[in-house]
Amino acid sequence: MSAALQVEDIHSYYGKSHIIQGVSLEVRDGEIVTLLGRNGAGKSSTLKSISGLLTPKRGKVWMSGKETTGWPAYRIAQNGLSLVPEDRGIFGLLTVEENLRIAQRKSSPWSLKDIYGIFPRLEERRRNGGGQLSGGEQQMLSIARTLLNGPKLLMLDEPVEGLAPVIVEEIVDQIKKIRAAGVPILLVEQNLAVCTALADRHYILELGRIAYHGTGAQFIADEDARDRYLGVKAN
Template sequence: MMLSVEQIHSYYGKSHILQGVSLNVAEGEVVTLLGRNGAGKTTTLKSIVGVLRPALGKVLFQGDNLAGLASYKIAARGVCLVPEHRGVFKLLTVEENLTMAARRESAWQLQDIYRIFPRLKERRKNGGGQLSGGEQQMLAIGRALMTHPKVLMLDEPVEGLAPVIVDEIVAQLKQIKATGMSIILVEQNLEVCTQLADRHYILEQGSVVYSASNAGFLADDNAKDRYLGVNLAA
């Protein structure tokens, strides 16, 4: 198993946000974390990468427990989070944003990023602040790939983007998945999730309340209605 989260508990101050979250990601697998706002999805990602240190539980990556390590050490191991705010350096060019994160041992070099994200090649001399929201998301994902990740975690990658750009990013993520990358995806757009994922977890009030294969989830209208308040056929 590439990544196993075992019964992690995380707090913001005295607020007990994660209450024993467990999940697994196999090599080359895409899993989603679903749930209503405030369920603990982003907190789970932050706990895995050490931005928020779990008070209890284990985060096992290739057999080693990462819980309690500094976030930069976890990133160096190959667990990478693309946050919701994207973190693009607006005064640097696209190419500078990409190369500043580059690691020589990464399977992803500049030409690979430009092949999957041709918009970035077209805009490579533009400043990060001149990009559209969709282009900034592509840049954030591309920059993460150049850090040599083994697990890529994406927090709301298509939120607020136009449908045509969403389709473009989904196609790009499919290309990344095809290379064997393990991905954890937090996303509200269920159509995007079911296009990409092998398995799904649903969080509610800081606990995993449901898990299923993609086919099982698609067929389970009751779970979608009960936990998410939506139905894909609607």
């Protein structure tokens, strides 16, 4: 199985603060991989370092075998990396369909029909303004809009944070459909039930370093690791 993303020993800084201290990970074609850790562990900063929003001072990043280390964010995005940020970033004054259409890339294999097939709730709300949507619907719109860019790799930063359980279930199902359509995913998420339902492999960050890596089955079986690094016990 080839790698959609390879990250090798990256080190990133905010000013003089050494935030990411030698992170290495990979996402293979067809996989969902989670990046876990307590608040402040460096999860979002790792995503920013991969996407070009934060430039690593050391280490290397490859996408589908092409080194992208040091590229500006727009060029990395053009190369097929899409990041759905925690703040969603939709346009509140535009309708759902306008939000989608302005994001659509001509070369994208995804059409509006495809999007509405995965997100029927968005089709129902297509004439509503982005600002009129619930938090869960805004999250769906943010993910859907990203798909219209035709990503080769999708990164999601806490997509179900603060959402009602019924909406969480809906988004989990949508993420499964996106993976089934051939888009590998790197997922940052605090909800362990979501992570274990979705992911093939798990990495745990602690103080800017990878402290644990295991398959889905290994992670579920390793209660000590979950308790030590995350301070939680899975159901």
